Every structure is written in C-alpha cells, then in structure tokens.
Amino acid sequence: MVPHRLQPRAAAALGLSAGTVRARIRELSRLLRADLEDATVQAHLLLVLRAPASAEIPEGETGAAPARLETLPDGILDTEAVRAWAHGLVGGLEPHLRIALACWLDHHARTAPAAAELHVHRTTLSNWLAQCAEHLAQNLGDATVRAEVHLALRATRTGPDDPAALPRRGGRTYRRL
Known part of the structure; x- marks a missing residue:
C-alpha cells in the first residue's frame, strides 16, 4: 500500500530502514494475496482500516467465502x-x-x-x-x-x-x- 516513491517517508515514520519496509510490504502482499500497488486494493484496504470495529464473530459462524481485497460485497457502495x-x-x-x-x-x-x-x-x-x-x-x-x-x-x-x-x-x- 506504500508506493515505492513513498517508502523512505514510511520508513522514517516507522523508524525502520527502507529495505525492511519493502520486505514487510512484500510479505503483507503475499499474505493478503493481493497487489498492494493496485488502486482498487488500496481503496478497499482504506475501507477496511476505517470501518468501525464490530462484535467478534464466533469461529466457524461466518458462513461466507473468504474475503478478497479485489472485490467488495455487493451493494456496499450503493447507499x-x-x-x-x-x-x-x-x-x-x-x-x-x-x-x-x-x-x-x-x-x-x-x-x-x-x-x-x-x-x-x-x-x-x-x-x-x-x-x-x-x-x-x-x-x-x-x-x-x-x-x-x-x-x-x-x-x-x-x-x-x-x-x-x-x-x-x-x-x-x-x-x-
């Protein structure tokens, strides 16, 4: 989510080296199975990060397919x-x-x-x-x-x-x- 040209600022803000920030972003991208440079993925991450916390859902009761950052649930932008x-x-x-x-x-x-x-x-x-x-x-x-x-x-x-x-x-x- 941090474009390459902004990584030095992110590194300074986090107190890490630019190489460490790049490595962590690559690992996060791998774990999320998403291209963090993609505008749609960044927008969806912004929504997720700004969403209010809700009550925890007990394990095994989600009843939904795994979420993907490339797609939003139907109707979420239709309000x-x-x-x-x-x-x-x-x-x-x-x-x-x-x-x-x-x-x-x-x-x-x-x-x-x-x-x-x-x-x-x-x-x-x-x-x-x-x-x-x-x-x-x-x-x-x-x-x-x-x-x-x-x-x-x-x-x-x-x-x-x-x-x-x-x-x-x-x-x-x-x-x-």
Whole structure:
C-alpha cells in the first residue's frame, strides 16, 4: 500500500530502514494475496482500516467465502450516504477529467502509461490532473486521497470510464464536449 516513491517517508515514520519496509510490504502482499500497488486494493484496504470495529464473530459462524481485497460485497457502495459523499468529492468533474483521473488511478498514478492509453501527451494529462486536484481541492500525491477518489469514482460511475470514450477530433486531438 506504500508506493515505492513513498517508502523512505514510511520508513522514517516507522523508524525502520527502507529495505525492511519493502520486505514487510512484500510479505503483507503475499499474505493478503493481493497487489498492494493496485488502486482498487488500496481503496478497499482504506475501507477496511476505517470501518468501525464490530462484535467478534464466533469461529466457524461466518458462513461466507473468504474475503478478497479485489472485490467488495455487493451493494456496499450503493447507499445514499456513500453516493452523497462520492458526489460531493467527484461530482462536477467534466467527463474528460473523470476518464483521465480513472485511467491514471488504474495505472498506479503513473502518468506515462495512462497518457499512452488515453492517446494524449503526458503534459496534457498532467494538466488535466492538476485541474482535477484543483476541482477536488485535494492533493492527488497522497495515497489515501487517491484511494478515496477511486472509491468515489466507482460509486458515482454511470457508465464505463473508458479511455475510448474520450471525445476526439481526428488523431490525438482532444475535443471538449
């Protein structure tokens, strides 16, 4: 859950070496059987870590299949409170910004591969992300913010946030709606 570029800060905060943090993250990833660099996994971990503690369930009474970080239980994001929160966070984003932000998050917050998938220049994508950060009044460099935005985009999605849906005017030229 700690991207490689943030590991030195995590190591300093924990009083550990960067190598120890990397080793522990790899071990945690193995134990959870999940890619901790994946935006969806990070968002789901954020939900788990922020969920209120509940009464313990006696052993053997769960009656459910083992939980996976890649999937959420059906309907967990389908509540009025979640929709209101999500709309408050990402509501009003223009479609091209929403698509660009979702694509960037799907590429682990890496600009070059996201720009390639969107068929726009890296500078264009960086400018769009700056517009997103300004609209959201959030620092997209923060992993927690990215996880929250990922969940909000997912909760407010009305169709696929597909890079192919980006309006075009011939070639790589983007056209505003």
